[in-house]
Each structure stands twice: as C-alpha cells, then as structure tokens.
Amino acid sequence: MGGLYFDIAHLFAGGLVLISFILLYQDRLYALLNVFALQAFVLALSVAWQAYVQDAPHLYITAGITIAFKAIAIPVALHRMVSRLGVHREVETVVRLVPTMLAGIALVALSMVVMLRVTGSADPLAREDLAFALSVVLLGMLMMVTRSNAVSQVVGFMSLENGLILAATGAKGMPLVVEISVAFSILIALIVIGIFLFRIRERFDSVDLQVLDDYRGESR
C-alpha cells in the first residue's frame, strides 16, 4: 500500500482530532451541532476510504450509516430539540475554555505516547489511526465531563463514539464493525429519545438532588 493511501488516511484521522478540538472550542449550541455534523462527515469519508483501501465493501455500509445518521439525522433532531427546549444558546461550561484546550492537548500527547510504545509489528497505518482514535475518544470524554448541558454532552459522547468507529475501521479486517456501528447508532438514538422523554431535566445532571433524596430515604 503506497504512501498516498497512508497520507490520505492520516489526513482524515488527523482532521477528526482537529475537529474534536474545534468541538471543545465551541460555545454555541448550534455551532456545536454543525461542527459535529462536519466531524461525522469526515469520519464517513475516512471510513469510506478505509473501505476502499482494504477493499472491504461492508465498511461502505458503516460509512453510509454514519452519513445518514450522525451527519444528518441526529444533528437535525438536536437542532429541533434545542429550539424546542429553548435551551439558551450559551453552552455553559464547567471548566473555562482555555484550560480545557490545554487539557485536550495534554490528552492528545498522552494518547500519542501510550500508542507509540506499541511496536511497529502492527502496521504504521493502524498505529497512527489508533493514536488519533484514542485522542478523539479522550477528547470526547473530556467534553462530556466539562460541559454541563445535555445536548453538548450527547455531542461529546457521539464524538467519543466517532473515535471508536475510526479505530474499528482502521483495524484492518476487523469483523462486526457494521454491527457495532449499528449498535452504537441505536444507543445514541436511545440517548436522544431519552433526552426528549426526560425533558423535565434538560441536562444529565439530575435536578435538585435533595428532592430525590426524599424518594431514596437517603440523607447526606
């Protein structure tokens, strides 16, 4: 497999990490959703590329799912929900942006370090892919824990999951990728539905805990 293939795959993977950073940087919900759609799109591209490189046609299905579901359906749904719930546009962050970005960079560095310890026995393409995938995963999680708004947390989770798909597709000849992506799509769908259902609370953070304590018979 020539350098070109490698570079293109590399490009996509790196692009995903970059977009994750942009996600971290966003402070508006709509913008956030748009960026996420972009990430999903790039992911789809990279999956498709992998499908082509590994000539594994089933990966095209994954790519299709990604496009249809993550790049279009979910963002749209979330758009509508944001407007429906009238969640004020500001993404209230728990940690301010700058430290978050720094942490993100540190995480990327970390993932590089741990991943590059892996001997070259696995082919470099996979290694790089995995390194990027790991950073995307970590960044997604970072987003989940630094944003207190339900929507942005969903987005965080989905970008985390993008990282997983990236890794899965990067792993040459990995079976069950399609099933996995389907399963994850279902999962995300459930989460989104859940947010719709429980619009009582517009964030994962449960509302006043003291109230719940009365139900639980627990006391601080």
Next chain:
Amino acid sequence: MVYNVYVILGLPVITAVALVILQGYRLLARINVVSSFLTFVAALTLFAYRPETGTYLLVDDLNIVFVVLNTFVAFTTSAFSASYISHELETRRLTVGHLRFYHAMYQLLLGAMNLALVANNIGLMWVSIEVATLTTVVMVGIYRTPAALEAAWKYFILGSVGIALALFGTILVYMAARPVVGEGMNGMVWTELIQHVSKFDPAMLNLAFVFLLLGYGTKVGLAPLHAWLPDAHAEGPTPISAVLSGLLLNVALYAVLRFKLLMSANPGALAPGPLMVSLGLLSLIFAGFMLYRRGDIKRLFAYSSIEHMGIIVFAFGIGGTLANFAALLHMTMHSLTKSAIFFAVGHAAQAKGTQQLAKIRGLTVTHPFLGWGLVIGVAAIAGLPPGGVFMSEFLIVSSTVSRSPVLALLTVFGLVIAFGALLLRLHSVAFGEPTGSREPIKASYLPMIAHLTLVIIAGIYLPPPLVAWFQHIAASLH
C-alpha cells in the same frame, strides 16, 4: 451435534416473544418460571454433553460454572418475582401492561447473559453484555418514579461510556492479535487468541487491558466506576436487584477474567494482578465505609455487593490456586446469598410499605420468617459461619497473609469495617421495638430457603465434584 447450548440461548428469546404476545399476568409469571427452569435444566445438561467449540460459541470449564449458576439463580428469582410482582399489582405500583414488558425483558436479559457467557468471540461477548445492560436499564426505570428514572438514566449513561471503553479495548485486542493470527474473525475468537497470545505485542495488550478493565469494571461496579450500581439496585423492582447483584455483576466479572487470562498468558505484558488487587481493595474499603450512612435498605445491600465484588476481584488479582479457588467459591456464595437477601428484603419492604431502614424495625417480631431469614442471610454475607462466605474469606485472608501481610491486613480492615456496618443495620432492622405494619404478607419463601440452605451446606461441606471442578479452573487461571 448437541443442541443444549442453543436451548440456553434460544429458549429465553422465544419465551420473551411469547410473553409479549400472550395475556394474563399469572400465566406470564408461570411461563416465566417454567422457561427459566427449563433453561436451568438445559444448562445442567452441559456437564454431560458439551458442544464442540465453534467460532461463536464456547463451553469450557470456566464458563460452564457461570452458566449453571446464572440459570439457577435466574430460575429461583423468577419464582420469587412471581409472588413479588403479584403484590406490586395489588398495590397498583405496576400495571398488567408493564408486566408483559417486564417478563419479556427478564427473559431477554437471561438470554443475553447466557450468550455473553458462552460467547467464544470477544465482539459477540461485548454485544451481548451491552444488550443485557440495556434490558436492565429499562427494567430499573419501570416504576417511572422520578427516582427510578434518575437511576435508570444514570445507569444508562455510565453504562454506555463503559461499553464504549470496553469496545475500544476489544478493538485493541484485535489489533494486537491481527499480526499473529491474521485478519478476519479469527482475531476475535477467544480460543485462537489464548493460543497465540504469547506472541502478541505486550504494549498493545496493556493498553487494551486498561480499557477492558475500566469498561467491564464499570459493569462489575468497582469503585470508582460504581456510581450507577446502588441507585439501580434501589429503585428497580427487587427481583431485578437480585438479578443484577447475583448475575449481571458475575457476567461482567467473567469478561474481566477472560482478559486477565490473556494478559497473564503473555510474558511481556504487565501482570494484571496489581491492577485488580488495588481496584478490589479500593472497592472493598470504600464500600465498607459507604455502608454506614445508608438510609435505604436495598441501597445498603447494593453497596455490600460492591464490597464483595471488590473481594472477588482482589482474590483473582492475588492469584494462585488457593486464592482463585476462594474467589470462585466466594463469587458463587455471594450470588446465592445476596439474591436470598434481596428476596427477604423485597418482601420486607412490601410488608412495611417502605424501603427506609429507619422505618423497618423489629422484623423478627412482626414477621419472624422474613426477619430470621434476613438475619441468617446478612450473617452469611458478613462472613459469619456456617455460611460459605466464611470459608472463602478464610481462604482468601489466610492465603494472602503469608505472601504479603500488608495486603491481608488491609483486607481484614475492610472486612471488619463492612462487618460493623452490616451488623449495625441488621440490629436496627431485625431487633428492637418493632415499627410498621404487623399483618403477614403472602410471600413465597421457598427461593430464599433454598438459597440459604445451599449456602449453609456449602459452608460445611462442598461436594467433591464441585471441588474438583473449582480446583481445575483455579489451576488453569493461575
């Protein structure tokens, strides 16, 4: 060609479908029990006729024990749930519609867990554990009270993250395997992996194990990944609490074990022992302290589950034939005892109409049978003889102390802390001036009695075949 394993997997699913279609909750409950029983019988036949290993399915010494235990507790729990649910109907906490859903989910959960146990394919295992989680999520939320929804939601989110981590770990394992066993399905087939693991890339394996331990550890409920567990136990229907504590935790534990095997089979990889030991100790001591401030009886025993999972993981981490044997024994005993406790607790909560410890007092006076059942159960789970837990804790501590006294001391510390808390609660619940209603409730004590009897017998006498079995596994786990 032997079909029993397909029965174990298929029957629950078919039953689930049937339960969705059929009418009449008594019928549903009966079907539930019968089908669970049949599954159990089929699982028993595995001892006799073992299906040959395939790409997807594997029945070996290790998981056969899990399967049998799993199906047995599932069966007794379904019997308990029959009487429990009927009371819930009378008190209008659930509707018939809910029940249909509930029973279907119950069977689905059972099937998913069995699949996770007999899967020879780490991807398949992952998928089925996810399915199991989702079904339990739904059942935890079934009461639709804000607290229940809260619990379900928390469980759902944390579980999803855990699943994600586990998946990443799985991918990494595949990546590690691919250069050796080649591309395609083989890279995920357990038997292939364990054969060639010694040639895998250690660094990759280490990374994979970190993710798998955290991912499945979330399901096991190890601190600090435990957050979902207490609420899920407390807010769902009690049969589900029993299943969660008695079975689902074991299944996740089984997954961790499998990967521990991989790790320890690879010379280059860092030993999984220390990781598991420290996580186990952390969970043990942490849960021990958390027990003191509980105000909700089911949450109390949920934390005690965390504590015991900690002990088991600790013992597996210590390794060695003795400790592994003890860990397997402890796991079995914990499943039986804890589910028995939840049977008692469920009826007690129904009898008193509350789950708050402060409002349940003098149970041995008002409901002697439940009260003493609870006393025996808690005594057994706290490690008092003649419960089987006593034997396993004896083996764990005494086999640890000679190797590293400090660890043994820490373990004893945690055990004592937890013991104190449990007994403190037991005193207020079982003894003293009784409160609440005194009229008896109609309950099926049979499952509870069966479990407790087994536990007590096991504490004094372990049948040789079982022992041989455990020892064999323990040796293979090294």
Next chain:
Amino acid sequence: MNLFGNLTIQILQMLLVLLPAPLLTGFIRKVKARLLRKKGPPLLQPYRDIIKLVGKEAVVADSASWLFRAVPYLVFAATWVAAALVPTFATGLLFSWSADLIAIIALLGSARFFLALAGMDVGTSFGGLGSSREMMFATLAEPAMIMIVFSLALIAGSTQLSNVAEFMLSPAVGLRVSLALGLIGLVIVAIAENARIPVDNPATHLELTMVHEAMVLEYSGRHLAMIELSAELKLSLYVSLIACVFFPWGLAPVGAGIAPHLFGIAAYIGKLAVAGVALAVFETSIAKMRVFRVPDFIGVALMLGLLATLLRFMSGSL
C-alpha cells in the same frame, strides 16, 4: 516420743497464744494509762470483761440473720487457728506445715471477710460504714503484707514459718536492708490490722472515724466476748509473728529438751511485754489520723514491702 512431743508442743502453743492474749491488751491499757499519769484499769480487766460478757444474755437485732450469730465463732476459730500456727516458743510445731505464712494471712482475711459481713447484717448505717472502711484498708494492707512475705520468703527460701525462724536464727542471715524495710512495713500493717492508733481508736465507740468498733457495734453478750477475744488474739498473733520472724531468739529447736522450751516460753512472755510497752508508747505519742489519710499510711508499708522484695531480686546480699 517425737510425735507425742510435737503434739504437746502444738497444744501448749495453742494455749500459749490464747491465754495471754487478754493479758497483753490489759497490759497495754495499763501502760498507756500510766504514761498519761492515770491509774488505769486493773491488769486482768480484759479477762473479767470476757467472763462477764459470756455470762450475759445476747441481744440480737430483729433484722439479723443466722450469719450474725455464726460469725463470732467463725472469726474466733479462724484467728485462733492462724495464731496456733505461728511459732511462739518452739519451732517444731506438729501442724506448722499445714499452712504457710501466706495461708495464715489468708486465714486472717477470712476472719475479716466474715466480720465485715456481720457488720452489714443488721442493716444499720454504722455497720456498713465500718465494713466498707475495713475492706478499703484491707485492699492496701494485704498487698503490703504479701510483699513483706515475699521479701522474707526470698531471704529464707521458704514461706514455712518454722523454717523461716530457723533460718533467721542461723548465722547465714547477717544484717540486711530488706529485712529492716520488711520490719517497718510489718509493724505498720500490724497497727492497721489491729485497729490501733493512728489508724483506728480501739478505746472509743462514738467517733465517726471508727472502723473496727463500728462493725461490731450490734454485738453483745457472748458474741461480743468472742469478738473481743479474737481481736486480742489477733494482736498477740501479730506480735508473735514479728517476734518469730525478726527476733527468733530463744525459740526452742525441734526435739530439744524441756529446759529450752521453758526458756522459750519465758522469752516469749518477755517479747510480748516489750512489744506492749513499745505499742503503748507509740500510741500515746501520736494522734489518730483522718480516714482518707490512712491509705497513704498503709501505702508506705506497701512501698517498703515492694522495695524490700525488689532489693532481694536485685541482689542476694541486700
């Protein structure tokens, strides 16, 4: 001959501690009176008291139990047996081996135990007061006594009084610090145990700090006589104990002829007289102390005993 001889000696001994006991008390009273320039009661007054009391009817409180009537005899018996085992004029006592020094102390302990019970039997406030204080003194006096016994036993290599006495006679003794300490301690304990000044006042009935007399307040007639007699017996027991251990001169050795025994008796009488005078002088020269100072007083004895024992443990020569 030997067995017979020892038997006679034993019997003589029993009488010899019993009969002069009242005399000793009378003698002490007389000397004290003289020291105070008083005439004092006649020397034989204690005998007269006892005989008179014995003859009178006994008044028993209606709330008393059978124990109240039994105690005087028990106390008397225990004290007498204890006294009979302390060599006074000869070492070869037939039954001396049946109880060693520790057992003798324990016998006195039994006597005290029952006396204290008797004090509480009638259910008056005075009785309880006496008993509780008596027992409190005992809690300190007994360890002190045991310590002294230890130091002695460690020197003499025996707790058997006859053997101790023999050892003390032998030149092996020499002059030892621990012996001196032991002597002082023993004297203190003796004063405390016999309810003498400064611990207690034997000559009064209506003093709030009284101990022994408060216990026996309800006794009368023959019972009181028994109590008095055993008190006097106890006093002479302690005197003869001190004499036997620290001043064993004149004790007739085993199997000696008649003459040594007579000499021994004479020596014993002499020792009693000396002790009486000394006690009288001591009691007239100091004042009684408050009850809660007494523990310190007895504590001194305990310390001395412990010190003596430790010295012995440390080196053989002290």
Next chain:
Amino acid sequence: MPLSGYLIGVAALLLLTLAALLPRPIRAGTVVIYGGSLGVTAVLFASALWQLLSGADWMALSLPLGIPWLGANFRLDALSAFILAVVDFGAVAASFYALGYGRHEHEPERVLPFYPAFLAAMNLVVLADDAFVFLLSWEMMSLSSWALVMSHHQVPGNARAGFVYIVMASIGTFALLLAFGLMAGDVGDYAFSTMRAHASERTVTGVVLALALFGAGSKAGLAPFHVWLPLAHPAAPSHVSALMSGVMTKVAVYGFLRIVFDILGAPAWWWGLPVLAVGAITAVIGALLGLTQNDLKRVLAYSTIENIGVIFIALGLSLAFRAHGYGAAAALALTAALFHVLNHSLFKSLLFFGSGALLTATGERSLARLGGLLNRMPMTGLFMLVGCVAISALPPFNGFVSEWLAFQAILLSPVLSSWALKLMIPAVGAMLALAAALAAAAYVRVFGIAFLGRPRSDAARNAVEVDRFSLIAMGTLGVLCLLTGVLPGLVIDALGPLVSQLIGTAMANQSQLGWLAIAPIAESRSSYDGLLVFLFITTSALMAAAIIHRFASDVSRIAPPWDCGFPDPDSATQYTPESFAQPVRRVFSGLGFAASETVDMPRPGDQRPARFELRLKDLVWDYGYQPVVSTVFTIADILNRLQFLTIRQYLSLVFAALVFLLLALAIWT
C-alpha cells in the same frame, strides 16, 4: 468413648437445635431441650473426665467436611479432655439449672434453639485439630452466644451490648485467622499437626503471639479488649451468662494455650512480659470496676475479667519459666492457671445461678433494690455465700488454692536471668494481691448488700425461695467449691498429664504427702493442707460454741437494732452499694475509671432536698474505643458525599481513572 462418640454427641446437640425450631407448647419445649442438653453433655462430661483421669491415649479423627483437601480434623488429647470436662460440666449444671429457671423465660423461642448450638460450638472448638474447624466453631460459638444475648433484644441496652459483642468477637476471630495464616506460612496446610511440625522454621512468632493474645484474649476478656464482656454477659439469660462467663472464657483460654503453648513452639525469653503485664492490668482493672458497679450480673462479669487476669498472670509466669528452662516452675505456674480455670468455672457458674435466682425471686438486678434476702431465701443465700468466699480466694475454699499456687510460682522467679522479668514479677505479685483484696471487698459488698441488712424494695421484701432444680444445681457447685478447696492434691495430680503435655514435666505427685497436703516444690519450702485447716476451723468453732452454750449462757433476746442509740426504722438509711464503694472509689479513682461526686447541700432553712450526684466514667471506653468509633463515622460521612454527585461528576471519576491508568502505562512501562 471413641472420638466419633464425642462428635455424635455434638451432632445430637445440633439436632436439638433443629428440634427447638419446631412449633410446640413452650413448657414441653423447655423440658425437652434442656433435658436433652443435660443428658448429652452429661455423657460427654463423664467420658471426657474418664479420658483425663484414666490417661487413655490421644485420639484423632478426620471427616470429609470443611475445606475439601484438608478435611475436618479432630483430636482429643489431655488438654482438650480437661477443657472438655470443664465445658461439659458447666453445661450440665447450666442445663439442670435451666430446667427450673427456663420456665420463667418470656420468649423461649428466642433462647431454646441457640442454647444447644452454643454448647455444640464450644465442644467443637475444643475438639478441633485444624485452623478451619477451630475458627468455624469459634465463630459459631460467638454467633450462637450473640443470638442468646439478643434474646431479650427489646430491653434497652441489650441491642448495643449484642452489637459491641459480635463486632469485637469477629475482630478477634480475624486476628486468630491472621495468626493461623502466619503459622501455616507458605506450607498453606492448616492442620495443627503440620503447623506443629513446622514450628522450627517460623520467624514471626512474636507477631503470632501478639495476635493470639489479642484474638483469644479479647474473647476471654483481657483488658483493654474487655469492654464487650460486662455488656454482653449480663444481657443474656442467667444460665447463659453462667456459661459465657464460666465456660466460654475458658474456651478462649484454651485457644491461647493451644496456639502459644502447643503449636507455636518454644517460647522466646520475652514472651512472658506482655502476657504478665496484660494479665496483671486486667486483674486489677476488673476487680476495681467490679467494685463500682450496681448491677449484680455486671459485678460478676467484671470479676470474670479479674479472674481471667489471674489466669493469664499464671500463664505468663509459666511462659517465662519455660523460656528459661525451669520446667518444674513452669509446670507449677501452668498448674496454677489450669486449677484457676477449673475453680472459676465452678464458682462463677454458681454465682450467676444465684443472680438468676434473685432475678426470679425479685425481678431485680440492681443491688440498690435488694437486701435482707438471707432470711427469705436461706438456701440460695448459703450457696451464694460459699461462692463469694470461694471467689474471694479465702481458705479453705478452692479459690485460695490456685492463687496460693500462683504466689508460690512468683516466689520462684528470682532464678530467672532476665532483668526485665526480675523487675516485673514482684510488681505483678503485688497487683495480684491487690486484685484479690479488691475482689474480697467486692464480694463483701455483693453479699452484704443483697442478702444482709434490711430489704430495700418491696420486691426484695416479698421474695421467696426459688425452685428445686436451681437449688440443687447451686448446691452441687457449692459443695464442689469446698471439695476442690480441701482436696487440692487430687486436682493437681489430675492436671498432671496435660501439664506434662504442654511443658514436658509436671508437678511432683502430691498423693504421697501425708494428710492430703500439697507442696509445690518441697515441703520444707511451702506446703498447705486445706483439709486440716478446714477441720481445725470447724472443730474449734464448734468447740467454742459448744463450750459457751453449755457452760455459759445460750439465751438471746430479739430486739430492734441498737445502732448507737439512733435506731432508724427506714431501711433507706442503710449503706447503699454506692456508699459502700465510696472509700475504694476515692482511693483508686483514675485507675481505669474516673469517679466524680458532686454534693448540692441547701443552705439552712432552704426547703429543697440535698442532692448527691455520682458520675462514673469508663476511661478505657472513653479514651480507647470512642475515638476509633468517631473516626470511622467521620470517614463514612466524608465518603458519603460521593453518594450525591451529579452524573457528570461521576463521569469525571471514570475519566480520571482512565487518564490515571493511561499515565501509569505511559510512565511505568
């Protein structure tokens, strides 16, 4: 009887437990259960005694139970035979007593099932020959006795007593578990025989000694681990209290003997020190605190602590002598300890039976509401008197003999070469004497307040004598207290075989001495003849009485008390238990307890009553245990915050764990 016979006996007791679970008319149940236990334990006692006296050789047996590859091993040697005899005799007495006493039980279904189980467990502990069976039965013993303590769970305070008890017990068990783990070492074989075999290559003996002292000692009631005992023992029904105090503590002593004297191997020179120190402190603390209590059963419980202290002093001496190679002296000390084990089991059971009788007759446990009972319950009173004299270590009863032997052992200590021991042992001797004197005071107080004087409550005024069973049980024990006191030689000779089993040598055979006297080392050194002393006292007392009654007056007039001319009809002016203890309180305050008295005396003309307030503080609890408890709860409170985080915070926990592990990977691999 073969060893299997004993196990069958145990099985029979367990069957009785099951039988007690069946529904039945209560009276019948009481008779069946206690009668059954009586029969079984009687057989066990007889055969154990025979085993001990006949010197039949040891028996071992292994059953396919317990830990599979190890099996359940049992052994009956001289030591276990002796303890077995003590245990089962106590059981016989208690069961017989309970035939009468058990009828007054309100909720027999909470007592009957656990009573036989308790007996069975104690028997098993003594028979066990491997660590697992030992600890299993040990913990069963705790568990069943805990259930018995909880039988009156609605009485305020009992629940707390039960809780403290079961927690302390299981901590002790864990200590023993660690000890056994260390002794098994890398061999990993928990059979005592194997441990004995590997005694030589053991390195951590000191730790094991400490663990054993803690584990067994906390069960026996050694200070400062004694706090549970005065709570738990009184809470149980009296016949159970008797078993717990008189017998179960002995099983604990057995545990210590088995581990330290038998399995652990040759002692180091310093082993004696901690044991002696702990024993002496325990003896004094127990005696002191016992003197300040008002609850009769609590006084008895504290005196149990005191006696355990005495036993451990003797054990410490024995260890010291043995370590320095003085076999005879070690044998003497050990004999003293075992003799005291026997004695204490006798008179402590007797006293608890008595307290039970008082409870039945008056419904009162507080001394302050008793009084004058000797006239109303003459037999009970007499037996209690015997018990009080015996436990106060006064001749001619048995308590004195064992303490006398202990003193004789102390007198031998100059031969020891170690200076620490030289310095320590005299002090220990003084504390032993102090404890004995304090005990005497305590029992004068108990008997004087409860049985003498005038009744302090209507309950005491209307008390009547108790049932025949109780009286016979108490009488038998009383007679035995006297017999073992006047015939100590026989007991010492009977103890010979097990002493030589543990030490290698035994005391010289006492039966050659004339007049049934005993001489520990040599007759020239010291000797004691309980029989003669007894005869002398009785004869001279009777003689004196006879002479006076015959030749002088035997008339006596019943009159109101004189009381120095200030007679007071009100029985409230009698000495109360508090006032009796006041002198000792004042003198010893600060040793283990702190007493503070406040007097509020109104000025002349002021109408309000004067008030005297007495506060007692248990220093051991306040400064030893309270801090631990509060620390645990503080930590629990701090950690409890983690129960109330938001989902996002929980996620951050997971995230933190992940990052931490990845960092670890990055750094350490």
